[in-house]
Amino acid sequence: MLAGMSSDYYVRLEQGRETSPSPQVVEAVARALSLDEEATEHLHRLVQPPARRRAAADDRVSPQLLQLMDSWPTSPAFVLGPALDILAANTMATALHEGFAAADNLARMVFTDPAGREFYQDWERAAHSCVAELRAAYGHDPESARINRIVDELRSASPAFAELWARHEVKSKTQEGKHLRHPRVGDLHIQFSAFTVNGAPHQQLVVYQAQPASATAAAFEQLRSSTARAAARTLHDNNVT
Numbered sequence: 001m002l003a004g005m006s007s008d009y010y011v012r013l014e015q016g017r018e019t020s021p022s023p024q025v026v027e028a029v030a031r032a033l034s035l036d037e038e039a040t041e042h043l044h045r046l047v048q049p050p051a052r053r054r055a056a057a058d059d060r061v062s063p064q065l066l067q068l069m070d071s072w073p074t075s076p077a078f079v080l081g082p083a084l085d086i087l088a089a090n091t092m093a094t095a096l097h098e099g100f101a102a103a104d105n106l107a108r109m110v111f112t113d114p115a116g117r118e119f120y121q122d123w124e125r126a127a128h129s130c131v132a133e134l135r136a137a138y139g140h141d142p143e144s145a146r147i148n149r150i151v152d153e154l155r156s157a158s159p160a161f162a163e164l165w166a167r168h169e170v171k172s173k174t175q176e177g178k179h180l181r182h183p184r185v186g187d188l189h190i191q192f193s194a195f196t197v198n199g200a201p202h203q204q205l206v207v208y209q210a211q212p213a214s215a216t217a218a219a220f221e222q223l224r225s226s227t228a229r230a231a232a233r234t235l236h237d238n239n240v241t
Helices: 007-015 023-032 037-046 063-070 091-096 106-111 115-119 123-140 145-157 159-165 215-240
Strands: 077-080 086-089 175-182 186-197 200-209
Touching: 007 023, 023 037, 037 123, 063 077, 063 086, 077 091, 086 091, 091 215, 106 115, 106 123, 106 145, 106 159, 115 123, 115 175, 123 145, 123 159, 145 159, 186 215
Parallel strands: none
Antiparallel strands: 077 086, 077 200, 175 186, 186 200
């Protein structure tokens, strides 16, 4: 009644027997379900023909973007693919994630690595965010082999992921704060920003920043300097050898 359509037609939509509803019908369903703007866009994407969906993702990160990230010596920065794979990271981002067994996929790091619950102090929020971002990426490319592989893996390995995935919540990265805890430098209260990469719209550049003159800024500097010293020692030892 709220969507202005017959119950029979709505049942056909829910069961997938009506495969090409008009934009007006989709909008009416979104209003009836009180979906927010991002969820409404996701619903419109799900009913688009495959040809109108985003092209397959490319995992290559441009040299210009790599150079840009390397020019930020005190700000962790990394590039994410649609399945939350970390495609590239600068030195600070690598040091920030050094407590993980493998810093290769954010969803795996949150749900299957024990370090995740220590690193993300608001773990529940991080978990919801990861799943909602994966769901948004899935809406752009439901046939993505990589996204489906990660989702299947995590549904099998993590009951928490499986429960959240079944909710169908959608949210992309924007800007917000995070409370992290690093094994060497302790608590970090950071702001992060996420940017779509021109020329590679399936990629996101994520940058972590600290408030100037804050305890987190001092911790970032400590992490940068200790990492630089360790790299210098390694280089010296290799040269001696």
